[in-house]
Amino acid sequence: MVSRKLDRREILKHAAMAALIGPAMRATMARAADPPVRRLVTIFQPNGLTYIDAGPNGGETSWDVGDHFRPYERHKNDLIAFSGMHIGGMQFGTYRESGHAAGARSCLTCMPDGGNDFATGPSIDQFVARKLFEQRLAPYVKAPVYAVGGNGADPANHWQPWYESSGRKAAITLQPRAAFDGLFAGFTASTGTTIDRVIARKKSILDLAHADCKALLPALPPEGRELVDYHCARIREVEQSLSAVTPAGSSCEVPGAALEAVQGRDVYSPSSYPALAGFFFKLIDAGLRCDLTRVAGLEFGYAATRFNMPWVNAPLIGEVGTGEYNVNDHHSYHHVGNREILGRFMTWYADQIAAFVDLLKAPGPDGTRLLDSTMVHVTNEFGGTGTPSDHYNGNVPMFVFGGGGGTFRTGRHLRYDNDGRHHHALMVSLIKAMGITGVEQFGHTAAGSGPLQRMY
Amino acid sequence: MRVLMVLCCAGMPACQGIIGDTPASLAGADTSERPFVLGDQHTAIGVRRLTRAELGATIEDLLGVAGAETSLPPDQTIAFLSNNAHGLKVGLGDVEALARMSEAVAAEAVTSIELPLGCAVATLGADCYDAFAADFLPRAFRRPASDAELERYRALFDATRELDGDEDALAAVIAAVLQSPGFLYRTEIGDGGELTSWEIASRLSYLVWGTMPDNELLAAAAADRLRSPDSREAQLRRLLASSRAQANVSRFVLEWLGLGDARLSRKDPSVLDGLPADFEASTRAETRAFIEDTLVTSAGTVETLYASTHSFLNATLAAFYGVPGIAGDDLRRVSLPSRERRGLLTQASIFTAHAKELGYSVVQVGRFVRERVLCQELPPPPDDADTTLPAPPAGTRWSYREQFEAHAKEPICKGCHAFLDPPGYAFLPYDPVGRYRERDEHGEPFDTKGELIELDGGSAPFADAADFTTLIAGSNAAKDCFATMFHQWAYGRALAREDLDAFAPLRDDFATSGGQFTGLLTALVRAPEFTKPGPTR
Secondary structure: OOOOOOOHHHHHHHHHHHHHHHHHHHHOOOOOOOOOOOOOEEOOOOOOOOOHHOOEEEEOOOOOOHHHHHHHHHHHHHEEEEEEOOOOHHHHHOOOOOOHHHHHHHOOOOOOOOOOOOOOOOOOOHHHHHHHHHHHOOOOOOOOEEOOOOOOOOHHHHHOOOEEOOEOOOOOOOOOHHHHHHHHHHHHOOOOOOHHHHHHHHHHHHHHHHHHHHHHHHHHOOHHHHHHHHHHEEEEEEEHHHHHHOOOOOOOOOOOOHHHHOOOOOOOOHHHHHHHHHHHHHHHHHHHOOOOOOEEEEEEEEOOOOHHHHHHHHOOOOOOOOEEEOOHHHHHHHOOOHHHHHHHHHHHHHHHHHHHHOOOOOHOOOOHHHHHHHEEEEEOOOOOOOOOOOOOOOOOEEEOOOOOOOOOOEEEEEOOOOOOHHHHHHHHHHHHHOOOOOOOOOOOOOOOOOOOHHHH | OOOHHHHHHHOOOOOOOOOOOOOOOOOOOOOOOOOOOOOOOOOOOOOEEEEEEHHHHHHHHHHEEOOHHHOOOOOEEEEEEEEHHHOOEEEEEHHHHHHHHHHHHHHHHHHOOOHHHOOOOHHHHHHHHHHHHHHHHHHHHHOOOOHHHHHHHHHHHHHHHHHHHHHEEEEHHHHHHHHHHHHHHEEEEEEEEEEOOHEEEEEEEHHOOOOOOOOHHHHHHHHHOOOOOOHHHHHHHHHHHHHHHHHHHHHHHHOOOOOOOOOOOHHOOHOOOOOOOHHHHHHHHHHHHEEEEEEEEOOOOOOHHHOOOOEEOHHHHHHHHOOOOOOOOOOEEEEOOOOOOOHHHOOHHHHHHHOOOOOOOOOHHHHHHHHHHHHOOOOOOOOOOOOOOOOOOOOOOHHHHHHHHHHHHHOOOHHHHHHHHHOOOOOOOOOOOOOOOOOOOOOOOOOEEEEEEEEEOOEEEOOOHHHHHHHHHHHHHHHHHHHHHHHHHHHHHOOOHHHHHHHHHHHHHHHHHHHHHHHHHHHHOHHHHHHHOOOOO
């Protein structure tokens, strides 16, 4: 048999077609969801704050976003800034170092490690996506996570904040094509036959895979049964999600042109990072507008990424006695300490995130802003104490953009006192604002329950 | 692996909390307490999901479609390896990606598939379908298909055919098979404590070739001819003669040593200056060719892997390494006259993967050697890390090494840095892409000498990288590490105490042989454990 490569040009052709057939397909679809639609985006940026006063500071209503987050200034009225937050969950672990690993594992899960470098519970986005589906608030389970940059390595094999379940990292997509397909490939499948037929066939196939999956279980030892049963449950979720793919917001547009603009770029090269950040944020915006997902995540690098940014022109570190030498990346500067230059790195992430919030604020044809139904949670893996190179998981600058449909009072700065329980409570607030009921606790159970009252 | 990334966080000062000369986790270390004996990941769980690479190879063998795996998310590694069954839990993103991949592969496959009995895809019909399924399902599942399975797939075929015709129906069946756990997992369940002959065939084939059993192996399984050590060894010899065996061994080494996802494009443009366009591809090819030739083709040893005075170079690499008289793009075996290049650890691909983008990488290289090459565990940094380093006396200029050493003299830093830094010193002259430099940026020669502590229970001095790699090559620790990692790779799990006991003689023999790889592989395949499911919780 002759070996044949999958034809990428063919697939690209489909992408172009998607842009054409998307609107027609959507016109045939029913609107979903009676309760108000809520959306959640989680964003992670690597390393820490170091200079505490370069982050959010001041009082509750008279406050400053901080030098290192200056691009957020224009969104001040649409966000809540937090200072004095400590990463939750990690204090209950067995592997209790402070720093990159602990912060990454716990900053979105509020769960500690399991003694083996994996978090022991799902990150908030994955948790929310599943709850939305279970409580019939969303017609599918969907929570894609994308990554920009990774120092030439795959973030999946490093400390990352997103977990689908205990011990199982969420899949993170680096490649624009795969990310695009993950949301929009369904649009392309309808050529030549009706969408109902295509969905019915996909469902039959998944149904068969599910039957095979269940048939395998009885013979397995308990650990294997648990692992395969988890797979069976995911097959069912995807199958049920498929049957309900009935999207369409009035401002839905397939971002085919955005994909073409970054196709073929080396995703491992720092010179690609700005373009890739732009693409992934555009993709998330489009996915939310087309209601192909209610939840998404974006990771800059991974925890402890050195994250080279040649465009910020950071000089080589040459000072003897600093511990770093002849380097100029974000991580190294974090160790060495230089407020102005660290600000260049931090501000770059903030610039990308602020531009994403601009997208969410752009009014659709009906005059509504996506941001009014969307919350964007931004975190680092640690904050700092003011001493360069420390790895303190407190004083973490966190931001929530969007008021969750009027749930939260935005335009404020909330200062806390580095008690990790506040982080758990913040997560509970976000979960509740998504319309999810019956959840009073997130992450490790020892951290207490209830939302973060001052957000309301 | 518990401390997978601890040290990179520090760029240098990671183990400050270890007071004294020896990190606490190493003092009096008992070999049975190796980090690889991990509580949660050493059990045999009865299923091993095919890794991304195994899926790609298997789909190519089954359907002739190559490259299918490129659209799948990466596998979740445990202790550096992608094939620990505990890490291969199929999540939401995997199910979605597998669905997309399977449909794309099926659409491609039906255009070229060879059917039995002169059947044609467009006019398949029920009889032709049955003939196809009777052949395809058992090959895809690597065991006979049950009646219930055949019925389920026939029902999908019939239902799809009625609505959409023969070709779509065949594509639906192929797409369903590729998403079925029967295809995605190989079972190691057994019957009465012994694996089935089909399970043994898959264990052997995926171990040696990284893909599904071929017809001859399936025939041996059907006849239950894989139970005797001799019969397995005979099959092993047959499989080893194929280039597939070489490729699969290099896959193991590249994963273990962290060379698999290394990209040159992350480096600072200044260190990429002057490198030809084929440099990265050439360095990857060099390392693969060297591993494959050393371990399989030449039936060589771990000693050769680390201390070899030859490699495989083309014109690009020869120019880079300063070896005259080599032209053309093809790799060829070349002697390396200089002390600068000795064995795997001095190859450029090592630096692409483990050196920083710019500057010096003492801790990164030290950590690579300790964790990966020697399988030693590094303790995590303490909660209250103070990494402020001493400054030189006024009017004095320190070299990079002097700076490190001033820091390492402090009692709180001493233990870890004495452990970690010397391997890094040996490689100080190699830049972030592996270029050898005679002098540092101040025009001074590099001080590459040091003392390698915690090696086979003692320590040894070295003068430079060539000396250092000779020490590594001669050590039991390096051979034991190789054997331990390969053992985990073979069984797709961390090792349990009973594994260490059962395989102790085998590892001893391996060390005595200088680390002869095919001998280790043969002993593993002949061992009675090879036909057993393994320890459960």
